[in-house]
Amino acid sequence: MEQTDLVTTRYVTFDTDLRLESGRLLGPFTIAYEAYGTLNSAGDNAILVTHAWTGDCHAAGRHHPDDRKPGWWDNLIGPGKVLDTSRFYVICANVIGSCKGSTGPASINPKTKRPYRLSFPLVMVRDMVHAHKHLLDHLGITSLVTVIGGSMGAMQAVEWGILYPEFTRSIIPLAGTGRTSPMAIALNAIARQAIYNDPLWKKGNYKPEHPPASGFALARAVGHISFLSEESMEKKFGRRFSARDGIFDFFGQFEVERYLGYNGNNFVPRFDPNSFLYLAKALDLYDVGWNFSSMEEALSHLHCPSLWFAFTSDWLYRPEQTEEVVDILAEIGKPVSYHLIDSDYGHDSFLVEPHKFTPYVVDFLDEIARAQGV
Amino acid sequence: MEQTDLVTTRYVTFDTDLRLESGRLLGPFTIAYEAYGTLNSAGDNAILVTHAWTGDCHAAGRHHPDDRKPGWWDNLIGPGKVLDTSRFYVICANVIGSCKGSTGPASINPKTKRPYRLSFPLVMVRDMVHAHKHLLDHLGITSLVTVIGGSMGAMQAVEWGILYPEFTRSIIPLAGTGRTSPMAIALNAIARQAIYNDPLWKKGNYKPEHPPASGFALARAVGHISFLSEESMEKKFGRRFSARDGIFDFFGQFEVERYLGYNGNNFVPRFDPNSFLYLAKALDLYDVGWNFSSMEEALSHLHCPSLWFAFTSDWLYRPEQTEEVVDILAEIGKPVSYHLIDSDYGHDSFLVEPHKFTPYVVDFLDEIARAQGV
Numbered sequence: 001m002e003q004t005d006l007v008t009t010r011y012v013t014f015d016t017d018l019r020l021e022s023g024r025l026l027g028p029f030t031i032a033y034e035a036y037g038t039l040n041s042a043g044d045n046a047i048l049v050t051h052a053w054t055g056d057c058h059a060a061g062r063h064h065p066d067d068r069k070p071g072w073w074d075n076l077i078g079p080g081k082v083l084d085t086s087r088f089y090v091i092c093a094n095v096i097g098s099c100k101g102s103t104g105p106a107s108i109n110p111k112t113k114r115p116y117r118l119s120f121p122l123v124m125v126r127d128m129v130h131a132h133k134h135l136l137d138h139l140g141i142t143s144l145v146t147v148i149g150g151s152m153g154a155m156q157a158v159e160w161g162i163l164y165p166e167f168t169r170s171i172i173p174l175a176g177t178g179r180t181s182p183m184a185i186a187l188n189a190i191a192r193q194a195i196y197n198d199p200l201w202k203k204g205n206y207k208p209e210h211p212p213a214s215g216f217a218l219a220r221a222v223g224h225i226s227f228l229s230e231e232s233m234e235k236k237f238g239r240r241f242s243a244r245d246g247i248f249d250f251f252g253q254f255e256v257e258r259y260l261g262y263n264g265n266n267f268v269p270r271f272d273p274n275s276f277l278y279l280a281k282a283l284d285l286y287d288v289g290w291n292f293s294s295m296e297e298a299l300s301h302l303h304c305p306s307l308w309f310a311f312t313s314d315w316l317y318r319p320e321q322t323e324e325v326v327d328i329l330a331e332i333g334k335p336v337s338y339h340l341i342d343s344d345y346g347h348d349s350f351l352v353e354p355h356k357f358t359p360y361v362v363d364f365l366d367e368i369a370r371a372q373g374v
Numbered sequence: 375m376e377q378t379d380l381v382t383t384r385y386v387t388f389d390t391d392l393r394l395e396s397g398r399l400l401g402p403f404t405i406a407y408e409a410y411g412t413l414n415s416a417g418d419n420a421i422l423v424t425h426a427w428t429g430d431c432h433a434a435g436r437h438h439p440d441d442r443k444p445g446w447w448d449n450l451i452g453p454g455k456v457l458d459t460s461r462f463y464v465i466c467a468n469v470i471g472s473c474k475g476s477t478g479p480a481s482i483n484p485k486t487k488r489p490y491r492l493s494f495p496l497v498m499v500r501d502m503v504h505a506h507k508h509l510l511d512h513l514g515i516t517s518l519v520t521v522i523g524g525s526m527g528a529m530q531a532v533e534w535g536i537l538y539p540e541f542t543r544s545i546i547p548l549a550g551t552g553r554t555s556p557m558a559i560a561l562n563a564i565a566r567q568a569i570y571n572d573p574l575w576k577k578g579n580y581k582p583e584h585p586p587a588s589g590f591a592l593a594r595a596v597g598h599i600s601f602l603s604e605e606s607m608e609k610k611f612g613r614r615f616s617a618r619d620g621i622f623d624f625f626g627q628f629e630v631e632r633y634l635g636y637n638g639n640n641f642v643p644r645f646d647p648n649s650f651l652y653l654a655k656a657l658d659l660y661d662v663g664w665n666f667s668s669m670e671e672a673l674s675h676l677h678c679p680s681l682w683f684a685f686t687s688d689w690l691y692r693p694e695q696t697e698e699v700v701d702i703l704a705e706i707g708k709p710v711s712y713h714l715i716d717s718d719y720g721h722d723s724f725l726v727e728p729h730k731f732t733p734y735v736v737d738f739l740d741e742i743a744r745a746q747g748v
């Protein structure tokens with residue numbers, strides 16, 4: 001986007017029931033999305049960008065001319081950029097279960113006129129994908145050039161390939177995993193318990209203006225640690241002590257500690273704790289083999305070319321976890337490419353150092369688009 | 375120890391002031407310790423075993439015939455064992471700041487007749503060592519054959535070598551670090567905040583019978599994660615779901631989550647939250663170069679042979695952190711040996727798989743003892 005191009009988040013409400021993996025129904029449901037570029041008449045030049053845990057659909061451009069920052073992947077999306085909006089119609093949609101415009105636990109349940117809170121059904125990554133398929137059909141998209149996203153976005157990309165093989169012409173999962181590891185679940189367990197321990201949480205029945213702030217800030221700090229790496233922490237903080245504190249003060253803090261507290265607290269007004277918990281659960285439950293007899297069987301349904309990236313210092317979804325999936329795909333003869341990107345920024349590398357992987361994305365997209373004549 | 379040999383924890387109170395690194399005085403102070411074997415007349419056949427964060431001085435034997443478990447390193451300490459009590463006088467002492475018998479924040483301040491709580495001064499690992507020197511002098515020990523310990527015990531071993539080079543004839547640090555990394559500090563920050571967030575903590579002024587149980591259990595769970603490893607979690611839990619829970623229950627738990635909660639809660643009655651916080655601080659502040667111009671200068675004071683162990687899957691104090699120290703020692707011409715032990719049990723490996731490193735300890739001790747004619 002150019003700085004002068006303003007974008008708007010749009011909302012579509014589907015007056016239908018989504019049958020979730022849990023067997024429960026969700027409906028009507030709203031999807032918030034943004035779109036950049038123009039859909040061609042065949043409806044086949046669309047790229048879907050999938051967001052991570054606490055992400056949103058504001059992937060590019062600015063809502064207001066004075067916005068301090070553009071959308072979260074603005075460096076990738078725009079005319080002449082990696083996801084070239086003069087050529088592709090790029091869409092990013094908020095997942096169900098979130099609090100950034102799509103239906104989630106903070107939404108009003110139209111049947112009761114009250115917020116869902118913990119009466120919201122558990123959603124899996126697969127449910128998010130099915131919900132977004134309604135949006136893409138609504139927009140007249142007939143097939144996707146690719147689905148690209150990191151972390152939970154990578155999970156969605158894989159599910160698109162498996163669930164909608166005719167519709168999905170390629171996928172680009174970054175910093176993903178075939179199934180969440182017990183270490184990642186354990187870290188989410190700590191984050192969860194931090195919220196549960198906060199008396200203001202009230203089993204999810206907090207007032208939006210009185211959220212369980214201390215517990216939620218702590219939960220976010222746990223996440224933050226898992227997104228960083230030894231190397232990035234050494235670079236960014238080392239063992240520097242907060243300049244305002246005495247080293248022998250009981251409450252004195254190292255810089256890394258001060259930073260975690262600061263960022264955790266900043267996050268509180270920006271996200272809904274119940275949404276955070278629902279999406280953490282979706283991450284924990286993620287297993288590409290879910291409801292298939294095996295990971296192999298699940299992946300046999302993926303027909304399109306896939307381009308995978310893992311990052312050396314990512315200890316949340318380690319490269320071995322991506323490689324497990326890539327190896328299976330190669331073994332069963334699927335068209336698969338994989339790059340292990342050397343980066344010190346941990347799980348966040350896909351956001352911090354895009355230049356290290358985007359050249360591969362450009363080549364890959366050229367090939368996909370050329371094969372389809374887009 | 376044979377099962378029939380009962381041991382007793384002993385206590386010595388020193389009616390003197392310990393000048394701490396912070397400049398504050400602590401005194402009188404009590405040290406709790408246990409001893410196994412017999413001190414020779416020269417007082418030079420002693421081995422000091424140093425314990426970790428939440429450890430205690432009950433390293434071997436049983437207090438009562440019906441004790442379910444012996445001391446924490448009983449498999450290493452006893453007649454004919456690695457630390458052979460028919461030959462060596464083995465001592466383990468509780469560190470100051472702890473709540474396991476030595477003076478700490480839960481102790482009564484003799485000057486006020488009330489518990490210290492947060493009026494207790496911050497202690498550093500170096501202070502723990504100085505305090506224990508009083509005990510060893512009191513016991514008539516003239517020099518130590520070795521100081522051996524893991525984690526915080528490794529830190530103490532190194533400090534013994536640097537602070538008392540004439541007294542310390544060798545050191546055996548296991549799973550240690552030359553300086554705590556920002557990642558380790560960040561994890562402790564989470565644990566700390568979990569306790570601070572608990573309304574029952576009351577800035578340390580909780581009643582012992584009403585500890586901040588939820589926050590403390592969560593803090594312990596954070597520690598637990600850092601002591602385990604990807605590999606050990608995969609082996610022990612994988613992605614198994616708790617048999618009692620439904621996978622789509624909001625509060626349903628994976629096994630790893632259930633385990634962390636269970637262990638955290640079990641820990642609450644066994645340790646004092648304030649002590650936990652003080653010792654976490656001592657760990658965070660640990661830097662072998664403290665008050666020296668550099669790590670190199672600090673290590674130049676170490677004259678004795680040292681035998682170091684790191685463990686491949688330890689991500690809390692990673693092998694690289696031990697290697698940083700070992701490399702410096704080698705560079706400045708100190709007698710140093712190092713073994714990287716292949717183990718899947720993370721930071722806890724030194725407790726879980728001692729057979730992987732003890733053969734090296736036996737050879738090393740033989741050499742040290744032979745050189746000194748013990």
